[in-house]
Amino acid sequence: SQELEQSPQSLIVQEGKNLTINCTSSKTLYGLYWYKQKYGEGLIFLMMLQKGGEEKSHEKITAKLDEKKQQSSLHITASQPSHAGIYLCGADPNAGNMLTFGGGTRLMVKP
Amino acid sequence: ETGVTQSPTHLIKTRGQQVTLRCSSQSGHNTVSWYQQALGQGPQFIFQYYREEENGRGNFPPRFSGLQFPNYSSELNVNALELDDSALYLCASNRGGHNTDTQYFGPGTRLTVL
Numbered sequence: 001s002q003e004l005e006q007s008p009q010s011l012i013v014q015e016g017k018n019l020t021i022n023c024t025s026s027k028t029l030y031g032l033y034w035y036k037q038k039y040g041e042g043l044i045f046l047m048m049l050q051k052g053g054e055e056k057s058h059e060k061i062t063a064k065l066d067e068k069k070q071q072s073s074l075h076i077t078a079s080q081p082s083h084a085g086i087y088l089c090g091a092d093p094n095a096g097n098m099l100t101f102g103g104g105t106r107l108m109v110k111p
Numbered sequence: 112e113t114g115v116t117q118s119p120t121h122l123i124k125t126r127g128q129q130v131t132l133r134c135s136s137q138s139g140h141n142t143v144s145w146y147q148q149a150l151g152q153g154p155q156f157i158f159q160y161y162r163e164e165e166n167g168r169g170n171f172p173p174r175f176s177g178l179q180f181p182n183y184s185s186e187l188n189v190n191a192l193e194l195d196d197s198a199l200y201l202c203a204s205n206r207g208g209h210n211t212d213t214q215y216f217g218p219g220t221r222l223t224v225l
Binding site: 004033035040041042043044045048088090094096097098099100101102103104 | 113115117142144146151152153154155156159166167169199201203205212213214215216217218219221
C-alpha cells in the first residue's frame, strides 16, 4: 500500500516569511492532491498535480511534483495569518478517488 | 462552500451504541467517499459508493457500513461503537467516471464515544 510522509509535522513562521512543506511517497505518485484544513473542519481543495515536473500556483501558494513522481512540495510565499491551518497531501493510488493522506503539516503564522 | 453538507455537526455516544451520520453531496456528483480522521492524523479512507453500490473499501471492519440514495445523499452507519471510533468523519463527493475529478469535502461530523 502507498504511504505518504509529510515534513515538517508542524511549523511556526513569522508573517511575511516563505515556507515549504514536503510530501514523500513510498511509491510513484499518480495524482497528488493538496488540501488545507482549518482545525476540526472539512478539507479545502488547493491543487492537484499529475505529471512529473508539473507546477501549479494559486495566489501565493505553489505546488510541484518532482520528475521522479515520488515527492511533492508546497511553497507559500510571504505567509499571512490566513494561511494558518493543516496542510494535507493525498494520493490516489488506484486512480479511483480513494485517497491516501499524509499525516498533515500544522502551520501557524505569527503576526 | 463546497456544496457538500453533513449532519449532525457533533455527536456523543456511548460504547456499544449504533450511530448514523448523514451527507448530502454536491448536485451532479454520483460518487461519495467517507473518511475517518482521528485527532492529529490525516484522514483514512473508509469506503466509496458509486451509483448506490459500494465501489471500494479501506481497512475498516464490517460494522462500518453505508448507503447511498438517488437524491445525492448518503449515510455512514457504525455499529457496536468503540472508544477508538471517536474521530471526525468526513464525506467527499465527485463526479463518477472521472478518475482525476476533484473530491469536495463536507465540514465533517465530530463523533465522541464515551
